[in-house]
Amino acid sequence: MNAILRLEGVHTDIAQYHILHGVSFDVPEGGVHVLLGRNGAGKTTTLRTVMGLWRAVRGKVLFRGGDITGLHTSDIARLGVAYVPENMGIFGGLTVEENMRLATATGRFDEARLGRVFALFPALETFWKKQAFALSGGQKQMLAIARAIIEPRDLILIDEPTKGLAPAIIRNMIAAFREIARETTILLVEQNFHFAKALGSGVTVIEDGRIIHQGGMAELAADEALQTRLLSLSMEAPMGTH
Amino acid sequence: MEAGATKSVIERLGGVGLLPVALAIVALPLTGSFSSWVTLTVAGLAMGMMIFLMASGLSLVFGLMDVLNFGHSAFISFGAFIAASVLAALAGWAHGPSGALNLLAIVLAIGAATAFCAAAGWFFERVIVRPVYGDHLRQILITVGALIVAEQLILAIWGGAPISVPRPAILRGSLVFGDVAIEAYRIFAFLLGLAVFVILSLVLNRTRIGLLVRAGVENREMVEALGFRIDRLFVAVFVVGSALAGMGGAMWAGYQGLISGTIGSEMLILVFIVVIIGGLGSIEGSLLGAILVGLMGNYVAFLMPKLSLASNMLLMMAVLLWRPYGLLPAVKR
Numbered sequence: 051m052n053a054i055l056r057l058e059g060v061h062t063d064i065a066q067y068h069i070l071h072g073v074s075f076d077v078p079e080g081g082v083h084v085l086l087g088r089n090g091a092g093k094t095t096t097l098r099t100v101m102g103l104w105r106a107v108r109g110k111v112l113f114r115g116g117d118i119t120g121l122h123t124s125d126i127a128r129l130g131v132a133y134v135p136e137n138m139g140i141f142g143g144l145t146v147e148e149n150m151r152l153a154t155a156t157g158r159f160d161e162a163r164l165g166r167v168f169a170l171f172p173a174l175e176t177f178w179k180k181q182a183f184a185l186s187g188g189q190k191q192m193l194a195i196a197r198a199i200i201e202p203r204d205l206i207l208i209d210e211p212t213k214g215l216a217p218a219i220i221r222n223m224i225a226a227f228r229e230i231a232r233e234t235t236i237l238l239v240e241q242n243f244h245f246a247k248a249l250g251s252g253v254t255v256i257e258d259g260r261i262i263h264q265g266g267m268a269e270l271a272a273d274e275a276l277q278t279r280l281l282s283l284s285m286e287a288p289m290g291t292h
Numbered sequence: 293m294e295a296g297a298t299k300s301v302i303e304r305l306g307g308v309g310l311l312p313v314a315l316a317i318v319a320l321p322l323t324g325s326f327s328s329w330v331t332l333t334v335a336g337l338a339m340g341m342m343i344f345l346m347a348s349g350l351s352l353v354f355g356l357m358d359v360l361n362f363g364h365s366a367f368i369s370f371g372a373f374i375a376a377s378v379l380a381a382l383a384g385w386a387h388g389p390s391g392a393l394n395l396l397a398i399v400l401a402i403g404a405a406t407a408f409c410a411a412a413g414w415f416f417e418r419v420i421v422r423p424v425y426g427d428h429l430r431q432i433l434i435t436v437g438a439l440i441v442a443e444q445l446i447l448a449i450w451g452g453a454p455i456s457v458p459r460p461a462i463l464r465g466s467l468v469f470g471d472v473a474i475e476a477y478r479i480f481a482f483l484l485g486l487a488v489f490v491i492l493s494l495v496l497n498r499t500r501i502g503l504l505v506r507a508g509v510e511n512r513e514m515v516e517a518l519g520f521r522i523d524r525l526f527v528a529v530f531v532v533g534s535a536l537a538g539m540g541g542a543m544w545a546g547y548q549g550l551i552s553g554t555i556g557s558e559m560l561i562l563v564f565i566v567v568i569i570g571g572l573g574s575i576e577g578s579l580l581g582a583i584l585v586g587l588m589g590n591y592v593a594f595l596m597p598k599l600s601l602a603s604n605m606l607l608m609m610a611v612l613l614w615r616p617y618g619l620l621p622a623v624k625r
Contacts, residue, residue: 103513123517127517127518139517141510142623143509143623144503152515155519157500
């Protein structure tokens with residue numbers, strides 16, 4: 051399968067700290083690819099490096115075969131890469147509508163697409179004219195994801211979308227992500243293995259800024275010994291048991 | 293009534309926007325005379341509008357790019373001196389019998405000050421500010437350094453002696469309503485400030501550029517991740533902010549009647565107080581803060597002259613204790 055995103059020996063420093071140590075992995079086109087790792091392993095740094103928010107000091111980031119390593123974040127976004135950060139990046143002083151409008155290239159909505167977004171996240175239609183800071187945590191997460199899909203994108207980078215969300219909302223999120231993954235590729239950073247397992251087709255495991263495993267999610271899910279060896283993660287409780 | 297219900301009623305009536313009204317109501321019995329109260333209130337509103345012109349740009353620059361620009365007052369000074377020079381050059385128009393020519397003279401003076409400061413703002417952002425993005429200490433050092441250079445330039449061009457800035461004839465008198473006399477210049481300053489506020493509000497709330505600016509004030513990284521170049525937007529905001537500071541300086545020159553090279557730095561403290569009281573990055577906050585500062589300054593100067601210098605500092609302390617992010621911050625937490 052073709053890789054939509056390829057990292058080749060990527061090193062990233064943040065101030066005096068060397069965070070990524072030659073990270074290399076492929077994200078195949080289509081479906082959900084999961085980047086797993088414990089706190090501080092380098093997952094967020096990897097996403098931010100892909101997005102150009104932090105610069106790789108060595109190595110290459112290739113998107114559809116083209117080198118995007120030195121590109122400005124806005125140029126990477128315009129190539130068709132969307133980013134949903136861990137803090138969701140919602141503009142609280144703007145209404146839900148304004149948040150969404152900002153994510154469109156022309157300021158106008160494709161009504162059919164907007165309809166599909168509302169079908170996935172009905173709460174957004176209800177609170178369309180409300181300021182986003184007044185939304186609940188789950189609704190903010192929905193808005194952040196809706197903003198990433200309001201225009202056609204080739205790749206969506208999503209950083210820990212389940213953090214702090216109730217199990218019922220996480221279940222809705224799984225359904226939404228499955229729907230979104232029909233037309234785009236998702237690179238999902240997660241600590242919640244149960245959520246990752248429900249969605250991912252491929253998985254990459256990162257530890258201390260180095261890739262320690264890449265393969266299919268089904269194999270990892272079936273092999274408890276491998277899970278224990280790779281994922282001495284802060285494994286969150288299975289959904290629904292909170 | 294419960295505290296929550298009281299808060300809800302206040303919010304419905306206009307929330308913190310009611311503070312100037314409350315201040316004016318409290319001042320009414322204290323001033324002892326209705327005509328004095330009206331005069332002080334109009335003076336406070338006019339002063340507030342001029343400070344708003346100077347502060348609004350700084351608030352956006354501060355909020356959008358996190359840049360501490362202590363050089364902002366240089367634009368106020370340049371605005372004042374350029375307006376004074378243009379008015380002096382057009383003395384025949386400004387002080388002649390034709391009201392239209394009087395008005396044209398002041399419009400040209402304000403226009404020249406605004407245009408010069410817009411161009412100077414573009415240069416300042418490119419040469420002084422751009423190299424120090426993200427570094428507050430260097431921002432303070434280099435913008436204070438630039439302010440010193442600008443003040444020395446003013447000294448070299450216009451000299452050290454204070455310059456008189458006579459108002460155009462049409463704005464010299466007062467309008468009298470019964471016992472109340474209101475200076476025409478104050479009405480002009482109020483209307484100009486109001487017009488700028490309305491234009492800024494329309495641009496910020498009704499246009500895509502405005503939407504980007506408001507979003508950028510909250511989270512510029514996310515705006516870039518959505519595909520927009522915030523640095524290019526920032527140049528435009530910096531230019532507009534500098535131009536407005538120049539406009540405010542031009543108006544302040546006519547209000548004071550006598551200006552010296554330190555006019556900008558004298559205003560800078562008030563401008564910073566307004567930005568902090570109003571909340572970073574918020575035009576509505578800047579307007580509210582400026583009107584509060586203007587009213588407070590005038591009422592206290594009348595009632596307790598010895599406290600007038602400290603009054604706005606006390607106002608800022610009180611606001612920050614109540615709302616640490618200012619009255620109407622752009623970023624909702």
